[in-house]
Amino acid sequence: MTESPRYLGSGTAEVDTASLTGAPPSRLPSRLTITLWDFSWYTRAEDGGPYADLDAACAKAADLSYNTIRICAAPLLLFGNLGLDHLATDLDIEGLGKAPDGGIYGRGTRWYDAPGGYRLNLQARLLELFDAAARHGLVIILASWEYQQSTVFAGSPRWFDAIDAVPLHHRYRVLADSWDRLIGALTAAGHRNRIAMVELHNEVDFSILPALAEGGSEQLHRLRQLHPDLLVTASYGKPPHLAMHTVPDGPGAAQFHVYSYGVLDALQQRIDIRSEGTSDFPNPALTALLRPDAPSVAEYGRLADWKYRATVVTDQMFYGYDWIDPEAWDTWLCNEYGPYREVMRREIDSRVIAIAEWARWKGIPAVVGEGWIGYTPLQGTFEEGPIGRDLAERGIRTALKNGIWGMVLCSNAAPHHPLWTNEAWQRRLNQFILAAPTN
Template sequence: MSEELRYLGSGTLDASTASLTGAPPSHLPSRLTITLWDFSWYTRAEDGGPYPDLDAACAKAAELGYNTIRICAAPLLLFGGLGLEGLAGDLDIEGLGKAPDGGIYGRGTRWYDAPGGYRLNLQERLLELFDAAARHGLVVILASWEYQQSTVFARSPQWFEAIDAVPLNDRYRVLADAWDRLINALTDAGHRERIAMVELHNEVDFSILPALADGGSGQLHRLRELHPDLLVTASYGKPPHLAMHTVPDGPGAAQFHVYSYGVLDALQQQIDIRSEGTADFPNPALRALLRPDAPSVEEYGRLADWKYRATVVTDQMFYGYDWIDPDAWDTWLCNEYGIYREVMRREIESRVIAIAAWARWKSVPAVVGEGWIGYTPLHGTFEEGPIGRDLAERGIRTALNHGIWGMVLCSNAAPHHPLWADEAWQRRMNTLILTAPGS
């Protein structure tokens, strides 16, 4: 007598996750492989820097296999209606300013190591970027970091003070109005189909903004109605992976970030580097990791006071990252990584899967616009090395297996980061993404 199969219910049947979570506009690439240029495309445009020649930067990105760049388009500065037109046409980039020893503040940080010393017309530069992107077959994800950090790089506080004067409950509306005008300007310039996505703001959960449910959701709906052919959304720095149903309605795409701090968070807590105003800073654990020539906190000095209000990075982070010994930092992380390895790998997987499941539920395209480990010192190699690349590859493969439309290779895979030099790995990962089933 043949044995009958036991019926264990539909939960035993795996649903297919190979297809994309939602259909992107047909004129866009079937997969996005993203290099994150944030605000650096205009704050690191100094001679000899990574972005003085936008055409060359776009050409290199295309050569490495990227088809998408993600930027801060500074909509409030350019089109916010806040009286900043003159500044937008003649923006003086200072960076964080000069330290007492003659060096720049932010010298040991990622993204903030801007020497400044030049002026630019940002509205013209935005069109130059789109022209260069068009020549090299790239599309652009538009976002704003203005309520998080973009304004800190200007010499004048005018930009920061203007957006800071907008009442908290009006900020999403002002952002949406600015985006509407910026989109129309790009459309008039012939670049509408080059827009891959518009984000109301980067990481609304880590910016000087109300919760997305408090006004942002309604403005997303309004902007989507004004531009129904475009993907309009907002990004989360740490989406509620265990309760994705709490993400408010409105995003036309799931643009969420996946960072698994793990061992990095353990180090940060031990050396108390993300706090501000700690009485005994730097503590003994941090002092043990500093370079021998590190000045005291008092000798190091401080940025202009308004710059601390204009960014989410604290004074303790600036001091610590500027004077950390990168080898000591990496050694600590590598020595301790073993007990965090599996949880970090699984956390990346589970967060990607949660994002994909939410996007599939909402029938919208999903993008991982930043990831995978977290914010490290400029000259640390933990994320660029074998450990970081292993975690990145785990994230990329999981994203492809669960129908994620677009992804970064790593937040640090951009012209202003050391990982840009690892061309072979970037080409290999971009080929993997662009030849995956469904691409």
Template sequence: MTEEPRYLGSGTVHVDTRSLTGAPPSHLPPRLAISLWDFSWYTRAEAGGPYADLDAACARAAGLGYNAVRICAAPLLLHGGLGLEALAEDLVIEGLGTAPDGGIYGRGTRWYDVPGGYRINLRTRLLDLFEAAARHGLVVILASWEYQQSPAFAESPEWFEAIDAVPLEDRYRALADAWDRLIGEVSDAGHRDRIALVELHNEVDFSILPPLANGSSEVERLRSLHPDLLITASYGKPPHVAMHTLPEGLGAAQFHVYSYGVLDALQQQIDIRSEGSGGFPNRALRALLKPGAPSVAEYGRLPEWKYRATVVTGQMLYGYDWLDPDAWDTWLYNEYGPYREVMRREIESRVTAIAAWARWKDVPAVVGEGWIGYTPLLGTFEEGPVGRELAEHGIRTALEHGVWGMVLCSNAAPHHPLWADEDWQRRMNHLIRTAPVT
């Protein structure tokens, strides 16, 4: 006689969560393997730069197994109705400027290492990107980083000053109006079906914007104007333990999953994210600097408007530009042990919370950024075995919980050194794209 298994409560009943949290439009890929191109697709288009040839960049992304790119489409610059039309068609990319030693500010950072020195017509470049994406089978996630950092790379403060003049309470409305016009232009060019997702703005919780609860009606309004498209906004740190507090009306759960762990411990010890700290750089940071690093005074400062146009502090720029990446990595590896399980569990719990919320709301879930955090350009902690292990854990967890799209890592893009790790990218993208959806 076979005994029935003992019933121990509903928590013991297995529930299969691998099916998608919500169905994406049928013409889009069943899973998205995303490369984060952010604003770099136009700020790193210098001669010989990673995005100088958009067709080549798209071809390489497709060859590595990606089927989606996520970009800043600069809707306020292109279609904000703010008198920036001429600037959009002749935008001078400067970067953060030249330091007293002749090098560029941001040289040791990710995303901010922009040499500049060229002009670009961003209006035609956006359509060129869509055409290249179409040739290589990529779809495009459209977002805006304009209230976070994009205008800081321009030579002129005109772009930043125009969007900064929009009253805080009107910024979501201005974004929705600009997106409506931009979507129209892309659609008229024949690329509507290549839009995978539209985000009103990137990381609304870490941008110069009011709480999204004050602007979620604009997400809903834009959705009503374009009901065939997925439209949402993204959070840099969603309220993982209180997802019910998110505003209504989001058409997708596009949230970011970073587990800083040991990285946060280092950042706090060297006080690199603050601004105006007395005695900066402190002793701990000085121990990690390259020999011969200039003083803060010798390093100088960017034009003041550029600090206002970005969320990155002067202390962070100085520190990252002059850190010894080997010393940085050594500290992280030496201290990682006690954080390993915490970081793994944090990634897992955050992905699970995002997916559960998306399933509750019956919307597709996307992890548009992750997995550890912001590291120096030449630091290899996230690209190395520890970072890859955490990334793989995040990816597998996301697939197990029905997440539709995900990055391999925020650093897996043409403007980061991880782009050279072809085998790992192909292997993980194959895992994502072949995962079952039902």
């Protein structure tokens, strides 16, 4: 007598999840390998800066096997009809300003270490970027960081004041109108097919915006109707992984971010670096990690007051990251990482899978536009080092296994971060992604 295999339930049956969650437009690459240029492509364009030569930056990205750039295209500044035309063509990039010791504020941070000191025509520069991308076979994800931090780098508060004056419940509509006009300008310039995706805004859950359900979903539908050939969406910094059904209808793609803070969050809480206005800041735990030459908070001084309103980064973060000893920071994280290792790996897995399953349910392509650990000091090497690279590779493999269309190698894999110099790792991982089957 032949015995039948034991039946253990449908949950034991293998299911192929590697096929893409939804089909992207045929004009776009079968996989997206994304480098995150955010607003830095115009705030770090100083002489000798990482984006001073856009053609060279695009050439290097292509050489490293990236095929996609994700940027802040500043739609409210360029096409918002908010009385900012003069700034769109003559924008003073100041950075965060000069500190009392003569250095710049933000010197020890990622993204904010902008020396400034120049002016640019951002309207013309956007077309220059698309021209350079075309020469090197790159496509571009368009987003806006304006209600999160882009405006802080300007020399005056006029850009921030103009967008802040838009009533909260009108902001998604103004964004959608701005994108419609910006898309029209790119189309007229012959670059419509180079648009990989349009995000109403970056990280709507961590920006000065209402919840997406409060007007954003409606505007996504409207913008998609105006441009049915384009992928139109909005990104989440921390999507509701345990309740993805609560994400409102409207996104034409699932562009969500996957950060597993784990041990990093434990350190941040220990040193109270993300708060603002703490009376005993810096506490002893942070003081122990500061450089010997760190000034007092009073000696360090403050940015112009309007700049704190224009960014989600707090005064304590600026002080802490500017004066942290990166070696002491890394040593603490590495020494304490052990108990967090499996939790962080599983958290990356579960979040990627949640995003992919939601996208498959909706029948739309999925993208991890940022990841994998979190915000660290500029010269910290925890994410660039063996631990961070291991977690990144875990995320990439899980993403490919679950049908994610596009992904970053790491949020820090871009010309304005030290990780950019690790060319072999980037090229290897990008080629691994591009070689993965899509069906």
